[in-house]
Amino acid sequence: MCTIKVSTILSKTKDYRKTGEELYRIMAENFDKGENTKLDMSDVEAIPSLLLNPCVGRFIDEHGIEQLRGHLSFANILKSQAIRFKDYIQHYKPITD
Numbered sequence: 761m762c763t764i765k766v767s768t769i770l771s772k773t774k775d776y777r778k779t780g781e782e783l784y785r786i787m788a789e790n791f792d793k794g795e796n797t798k799l800d801m802s803d804v805e806a807i808p809s810l811l812l813n814p815c816v817g818r819f820i821d822e823h824g825i826e827q828l829r830g831h832l833s834f835a836n837i838l839k840s841q842a843i844r845f846k847d848y849i850q851h852y853k854p855i856t857d
Contacts, residue, residue, distance in 0.1 A: 780814035
């Protein structure tokens with residue numbers, strides 16, 4: 761299990777999209793190695809689509825929702841953040857050709 765402190769990446773990039781891309785890269789590497797990923801949400805105030813699309817959305821597009829559910833967990837997550845993730849995943853529309 762790899763735990764990623766999201767606020768650390770966000771403080772380095774200062775950009776939600778770039779943070780999402782970096783989170784995806786780490787999640788995909790862990791997935792390829794058969795490891796799960798835990799996102800530590802402490803000190804994260806907002807979870808905009810700019811972060812979710814290149815991270816969660818891309819993971820769903822490439823691996824599917826069930827793989828995401830089996831691979832991703834959270835630590836130090838606020839109820840409002842959990843609801844945001846849940847709503848995003850439930851309403852996500854995969855990219856189709």
